[in-house]
Amino acid sequence: REELVVLGIETSCDDTAAAVVSNRRGFYGQWGNTRSDCIFPKHNIQQADLLSRYGGVAPKMAEEAHSLVIDQVVQQALDASNLTGEDLSAVAVTIGPGLSLCLRVGVTKARRVAGRFNLPIIGVHHMEAHALVARLVDSDLQFPFLALLISGGHNLLILARDVGHYVQLGTTIDDAIGEAYDKTARWLGLNISKGGGPALEELAREGDSDSVKFKIPMRQYKDCNFSYAGLKTQVRLAIESRSAFQDRKSRADIAASFQRVAVLHLEEKCERAIQWAKEMEPSINCLVVSGGVASNQYIRSRLSYVVERNRIRLVCPPPKLCTDNGVMVAWTGIEHFLLGRFDQPPPAREPEDYV
Ligand code: KG4
Numbered sequence: 001r002e003e004l005v006v007l008g009i010e011t012s013c014d015d016t017a018a019a020v021v022s023n024r025r026g027f028y029g030q031w032g033n034t035r036s037d038c039i040f041p042k043h044n045i046q047q048a049d050l051l052s053r054y055g056g057v058a059p060k061m062a063e064e065a066h067s068l069v070i071d072q073v074v075q076q077a078l079d080a081s082n083l084t085g086e087d088l089s090a091v092a093v094t095i096g097p098g099l100s101l102c103l104r105v106g107v108t109k110a111r112r113v114a115g116r117f118n119l120p121i122i123g124v125h126h127m128e129a130h131a132l133v134a135r136l137v138d139s140d141l142q143f144p145f146l147a148l149l150i151s152g153g154h155n156l157l158i159l160a161r162d163v164g165h166y167v168q169l170g171t172t173i174d175d176a177i178g179e180a181y182d183k184t185a186r187w188l189g190l191n192i193s194k195g196g197g198p199a200l201e202e203l204a205r206e207g208d209s210d211s212v213k214f215k216i217p218m219r220q221y222k223d224c225n226f227s228y229a230g231l232k233t234q235v236r237l238a239i240e241s242r243s244a245f246q247d248r249k250s251r252a253d254i255a256a257s258f259q260r261v262a263v264l265h266l267e268e269k270c271e272r273a274i275q276w277a278k279e280m281e282p283s284i285n286c287l288v289v290s291g292g293v294a295s296n297q298y299i300r301s302r303l304s305y306v307v308e309r310n311r312i313r314l315v316c317p318p319p320k321l322c323t324d325n326g327v328m329v330a331w332t333g334i335e336h337f338l339l340g341r342f343d344q345p346p347p348a349r350e351p352e353d354y355v
């Protein structure tokens with residue numbers, strides 16, 4: 001089989017990421033990944049984050065941030081592979097879901113590179129990329145498989161039957177789990193410069209997870225859907241009512257109690273989804289867990305018990321491939337390219353437009 005080398009570009013949210021992946025050799029060394037909000041002064045990080053989730057000017061700020069670093073990030077990815085544009089087989093780029101202004105930065109860059117080197121383009125769905133990267137890290141992972149995709153904006157349970165063929169078993173009816181982690185971290189006043197999720201996970205290690213009684217969401221619904229808005233409210237009220245004794249221990253107790261219930265909700269719905277998936281596809285033997293929140297060690301260990309009980313396997317990509325990255329986009333590009341799903345090269349632009 002011929003070697004395919006694909007450049008993947010990801011700009012859907014607040015990471016500007018690119019990577020070069022080969023179907024023979026996997027991904028190359030270090031890959032470019034820059035959090036676009038890190039170029040803002042600290043007080044703007046929160047603003048950018050807040051506003052980007054609720055509309056307003058932040059998408060514009062995020063777009064500017066992506067634009068400032070995109071050339072450098074793509075160059076870093078090529079440098080890390082010791083390849084040039086001439087060596088590429090195609091360019092893959094995230095086309096959604098995400099902030100449209102941000103997506104456009106990646107798509108414009110992808111079209112420039114593809115136009116210049118006469119390469120086909122593959123438009124990639126961000127969540128499909130989170131799921132399929134598991135097949136890069138585990139070459140034994142065959143279809144069909146079940147995937148739990150957990151990030152800041154999505155909470156999905158899907159049955160992956162083949163490349164491009166997915167059945168949604170469950171989704172969130174309001175917030176995603178990453179949003180609940182991020183808000184809880186902010187309300188607890190944690191240092192969220194590396195993201196709310198990791199900060200909360202760390203603090204939770206010091207806490208007693210039984211100390212605050214939160215209600216597990218959606219137990220009365222015998223389906224595979226999620227809800228985190230109610231838990232978020234419970235946590236906010238608990239924090240407000242304890243404002244008189246905001247020492248580290250009581251904050252850690254809230255963090256641990258929140259995490260326990262947030263993850264119990266995942267466990268219960270995964271348990272049911274495994275049953276559903278087995279009825280639909282009796283050969284199912286694997287649960288993939290991916291998306292930014294899947295880098296959480298506590299979640300990995302809790303889900304490993306769930307798969308054990310159900311006699312299936314857990315495939316969880318390493319944390320750097322769970323959070324947004326260019327590798328997953330490039331790899332998904334390869335999967336589609338092999339099936340002949342790609343667009344013809346765009347026309348080359350004027351030389352002075354080359355970047
Ligand atoms: O997939 P991702 O990088 O971007 C989106 O597509 O949303 O996911 C980002 C989300 C954020 O909410 C972040 O706080 C969360 O993943 N996250 C974590 C951890 N690392 C990242 N949540 C919990 N524990 C972690 N260790």
Ligand code: ZN
Nearest residue numbers: 151291292324
């Ligand atoms: Zn993501």
